[in-house]
Amino acid sequence: MKGNTVPTAQPVARLIEQLNKLPGVGLKSAQRMTYHLLRVPVEEAKALAEAIIDVKEKIALCSMCFNITDTDPCLICRDESRERNRICIVEDPLDILPLERTRKYRGVYHVLHGVISPGDGVGPDDLKIKELLGRLGGNVTEVILATNPNVEGEATAMYLQRLIAPLGIKITRLARGLPYGADLEYADDATLSRALEGRQEF
């Protein structure tokens, strides 16, 4: 293995090499994790191995919203108490978690699995946009664009707005401006401009 010139038992070297492939896990972290697993009871190591296999074998994409799920449709799409007339569009399944943590949103979601990024050759056909348009039947009254507040997220939001506007559905965008806890002194011009535009009576 690159950078490892010390003779190491083959299973140990193999585990270090595999852990090293994970994002944010360098060689030292991979070595620490490996030697930790050598010390814990065998049941704990087996539980980790089975959890990894389970995630790959049992997790798929929800056929309605394309969130990651082990049941189809996912828990949110199956929940009868959710407001199905409201769809919140996000870039990534991970974006659903913070929105759900607010406990303020009772609609359903649609996951695009990316953003439009022309420089990388990522266009609408590479995202779940066609599937989104297929969901915008008679019952949907609002689409919330919750892509990230950066250039590519905004480009995606503007493109979706262009596609959805002719359908007569209300289109909203998450408010942009100063995040709570931010310091006005360090805010950039674009953020401040949007915060000023979106100011409300207090």
Added chain:
Amino acid sequence: MSPPRNYPAEAIVLKCREFGEADKVLTIYTREHGKVRAVAKGVRRPGSKLGGHVDLLTHSQLMLAHGRNLDIITQAQTIEPFIELKGDLDRLSCGLYVVELIDSFTEEHLECREIFDLTLSTIQRLSGGASPEAVIRYFELHLVDHLGYRPQLHKCALCGTQLRPVINFFHPVSGGVLCPDCARNVPEARQLSLNAFKVLRLWQGCSFDEACRVRIGGELAGELEMAMRSYLKYLLERDLKAAAWLDRLRRERLSNNTTKLVGVDTAGVGNYNCTSAGG
């Protein structure tokens, strides 16, 4: 004496890549050092002081520190956020085309202030309301000039005779325009109308304000675009990804007849009457 660890740079952000848990790797084009790749640590966290100052297509004053592999952005202050550009899908897409061209054509750490100034003024024009297609064609012509790939538009690129005001032929491989006699032996040379020939020659040598005084119809705009795209494709040896996106937006706009660019009608590729952005 070793170079200082920290250095300032006036920059335009060309590309952003997520890195690790909260970082981004940026490709920036700087006035002082050309293209640079640098890390913006923690920028994806809500409280980051770098935040929107290092967003794509932002003109910022940065402070960087030399790193082992990548330099690190330690401070950032927006000079121009180009909010109008970022709020218009078509102009933004043109901006993304511009940054892809700069990223594709330039090497790291090769200073070229002319390219920086051209890029900055191009983005300013796009943000300021000038006809996007005029801005882009002008940018393309002057970019290749600064890069040393100025197309030959005054003499035949093969035989060297002075080109006459007739139907000539554009051949990227030869480096410019061919006279009708030479073009007979080059089947892949594309016919260039007299108007396209005149516009390219004028725009190659004039300021943007002067370029704006020329009114270009839809068909001529399309011809100019095809000529420049073919030249850029030859130089890069590939198609530009952002160009495919621009084409898609145009197709969808024509078929839906929804949004209009400034000065572009839906009857043709482009029909622009520049309004100068003062660049």
